[in-house]
Each structure stands twice: as structure tokens, then as C-alpha cells.
Amino acid sequence: MTLDVTSLTIDIGGSRVVDDLSFSVADGERLGLIGESGSGKSLSILALIGLAPDEATITGSVVLDGTEILGLPERALARIRGSRIGSVFQDPLTSLNPLHTIGRQIAEPFRLHDKLGKGDARARAVEAAREVGLPDPEHVVDLFPHQLSGGQRQRVGIAIAIARRPTLLLADEPTTALDVTTQAEILELFRRLTDEHGMSLVFVTHDLAVLAQITSEVVVLSHGRAVERGAVSRILASPVDPVTQGLVRAARETTWSAS
Ligand SMILES: Nc1ncnc2c1ncn2[C@@H]1O[C@H](COP(=O)(O)OP(=O)(O)OP(=O)(O)O)[C@@H](O)[C@H]1O
Numbered sequence: 220m221t222l223d224v225t226s227l228t229i230d231i232g233g234s235r236v237v238d239d240l241s242f243s244v245a246d247g248e249r250l251g252l253i254g255e256s257g258s259g260k261s262l263s264i265l266a267l268i269g270l271a272p273d274e275a276t277i278t279g280s281v282v283l284d285g286t287e288i289l290g291l292p293e294r295a296l297a298r299i300r301g302s303r304i305g306s307v308f309q310d311p312l313t314s315l316n317p318l319h320t321i322g323r324q325i326a327e328p329f330r331l332h333d334k335l336g337k338g339d340a341r342a343r344a345v346e347a348a349r350e351v352g353l354p355d356p357e358h359v360v361d362l363f364p365h366q367l368s369g370g371q372r373q374r375v376g377i378a379i380a381i382a383r384r385p386t387l388l389l390a391d392e393p394t395t396a397l398d399v400t401t402q403a404e405i406l407e408l409f410r411r412l413t414d415e416h417g418m419s420l421v422f423v424t425h426d427l428a429v430l431a432q433i434t435s436e437v438v439v440l441s442h443g444r445a446v447e448r449g450a451v452s453r454i455l456a457s458p459v460d461p462v463t464q465g466l467v468r469a470a471r472e473t474t475w476s477a478s
Contacts (some may be wrong), residue, residue: 220244220246220247220284220303220387220418220419221245221282221284221285222243222244222283222387222421223243223280223281223282224240224241224242224243224263224267224279224280224281224282225241225279225280225281225282226239226240226241226280227239227240227241227263227266227278227279227280227281227289228240228277228279229262229263229271229275229276229277229443230275230276231275231276232274236259236262236443237259237266238444239279239444240259240263240279240438240440240443240444241445242438242445242448244419244420244421245419246386246417246419247413247417247418248436249410249419249420249433249434249435250419250420250421250422250436250437251421251422251423251424251433251434251436251437251451252264252422252423252424252437252440253423253424253425253427253430253438253439253440253466254425254439254440254441254462255441255466256425258440258441258442258443259440259442259443260423260424260425260440261391261392262275263440264306264389264391264421264423266289267281267389267421268296268299268300268304268306268389269288269291269293269297269300270300277289283299283303283304283387284303284386301328301332301383302332302385303387304386304387304388305379305380305381305382305383305385305389305418306380306388306389306390306391307373307376307377307380307389307390307391308392308393309391309392309393309395309396310396311364311369311372311373311375311376312364312372314376315372315375315376316364317363317364317365318363319363320360320361320362320363321344321348321360321361321362321367321375322341322344322345322359322360322361323344324375324379325343325344325347325348325360325375325378325379326341326343326344327379328379329343329344329382329383332383341360343382344360344378345360347378347381347382348360348375348378350378351374351375351377351378351381351408351412352374352408354371359371368401369396369397369401370401370404373393373394373396373397373401373405376393377405377409377412381416381418384416385418386417386418387418387419387420387421388409388412388418388420388421389420389421389423390409390420390422391423392423392424392425393405393409393422394406394424394429395424395426402429403432406429406432406433409422409433410432410433420433420434422434425466426469426473427451427454427455427467427469427470428470428473430451431451431470434451435450435451436448436450436451437449437451439454439460439462439463439466441460446460446463447459447460447462454467455467
């Protein structure tokens with residue numbers, strides 16, 4: 220899998236919110252997109268998979284495995300989202316259906332795309348629940364989202380995202396709503412799953428301390444522009460741009476307060 224984003228530019232409501240953003244993700248690479256609130260991280264991620272709001276005007280290029288996918292018809296994008304690119308968002312409570320069991324929601328991609336029958340889909344859901352470390356998978360698939368903890372719900376979100384073995388996983392602040400211990404467990408899960416399945420990862424966060432645990436390369440966004448990029452280790456040791464310096468300071472404070 221390779222992803223090449225070139226000169227991605229997004230205008231919305233008369234203002235430019237993402238400006239000439241370029242980055243690439245190689246096979247199996249984990250890349251971080253970091254920036255303060257409103258810097259354009261979420262819109263960039265949504266634009267990649269055709270989920271930016273209708274009122275957004277998007278230009279540039281998004282090439283997945285040699286094929287331009289920016290501007291593809293919704294049907295084609297939905298197919299890509301259901302197979303080659305998985306996504307995990309901040310708050311699984313808003314993305315999970317409160318009226319459907321966990322198992323039904325994990326099984327949905329299998330039923331929809333692979334046309335599996337009920338029994339087979341349930342078996343796959345149990346297997347997926349086990350893979351993401353949900354406790355008592357045979358039982359958990361019959362529970363509803365409100366019966367799980369925040370960390371467990373995020374595991375469900377991850378199970379759904381990776382169900383059909385995408386080659387690229389997009390994660391937008393997936394640990395922000397979680398306490399520090401649960402956050403570390405979920406980051407470990409991302410690391411294990413991406414390693415085991417050779418998945419590439421684009422991980423969005425405002426917290427450099429989180430990125431340092433999961434990605435090796437980072438792009439720093441400020442007001443929609445990439446102001447710095449490089450290896451996490453280099454960025455932590457010698458940030459150049461004042462925005463990056465601020466993120467490093469904040470990360471040091473988080474690390475101190477957590478220890
Ligand atoms: N639907 C929308 N209509 C108008 N402006 C929007 C819309 N969605 C986002 N924006 C604006 O675009 C800019 C970038 O938003 P985006 O959500 O991508 O930022 P972000 O870096 O992900 O921030 P956060 O960390 O707070 O989620 C912000 O100024 C935001 O107000």
C-alpha cells in the first residue's frame with residue numbers, strides 16, 4: 220500500500236482550512252499528523268476518504284496504490300472505505316448504533332460486503348472481538364454499546380475498522396477520550412494490529428506524547444499548513460518551528476504529570 224497526498228487544499232465557508240498539504244505513507248509505515256485544535260487535521264483525514272462536508276471545496280491529489288481517489292464517485296469511495304481503508308474516530312459512542320448489539324455491528328461489513336449468513340457473520344464477529352482483546356468475546360457480542368467501557372467501545376471501533384483487513388488505517392484522535400492507562404492499552408493494540416497485518420497507519424492527534432508511542436514520522440500542521448515534518452525522535456529532541464516547540468513543551472508536561 221502506498222498513499223501519496225499532494226497539494227491537498229480545502230476551502231470551507233469562505234476560508235482556507237487546509238493549504239497545500241502533501242505527505243506520503245509507505246507500506247507498513249505509521250505516520251502522525253499533529254497540530255493544535257482547528258489546524259485542519261480532521262478535515263484532511265475526512266477528505267482522503269470522501270467524507271468531508273459537502274460545503275467543502277477540495278483540490279489536490281490523493282493517490283492510493285497508483286490510483287487517484289480524490290473526486291471518485293461516492294459508490295467507489297464507499298467500496299474503498301469498506302475494504303482498503305479502515306477508519307477509527309475519537310468517540311465510538313457517536314459512531315456505534317446504540318440499538319444494535321456489538322456483534323451485529325462488527326459483523327455488518329461481513330454481511331454487507333462478503334454476503335455472509337447470520338451464523339458465519341456472528342462467528343467472524345466473535346473472532347474479531349477476540350482479536351482486539353475484548354473480554355469474553357462469545358458473550359460481549361450480545362451486549363449493547365452502553366454496556367461497555369470507553370476503552371472497550373474503542374476496541375469495538377477498531378474491530379469494525381479492521382474487519383475486512385484494510386491495508387491503510389486512519390485514526391483520528393482515537394485515544395483522546397480515554398484515561399492514560401486505557402490510552403496506552405489502545406495504542407499498544409494499534410501497534411500490534413498494524414505490525415501483525417502489515418497495515419499502514421495515519422494517526423491524528425494534538426498530543427505529541429501519544430504520537431511518540433505509536434508513529435515514527437510526524438507532519439506538524441498549523442492553520443492548515445505543514446510547518447515541520449520528520450522523525451518523532453528528531454522532533455522531540457530539536458523542534459524547529461515555534462508551533463512544534465509548543466507541542467514538545469506540552470508533551471513534556473503531559474509526561475511529567477502522568478509519571
Ligand atoms: N463543517 C464545517 N464548516 C465550516 N468550517 C468547518 C467545518 N468543519 C471544520 N471547519 C473548520 O475548519 C478548520 C479545521 O477543522 P478540523 O476539524 O479539521 O481541525 P482539527 O485540527 O481536526 O481540530 P480538532 O483537534 O479540534 O478536531 C477549523 O477552523 C474548523 O472550524
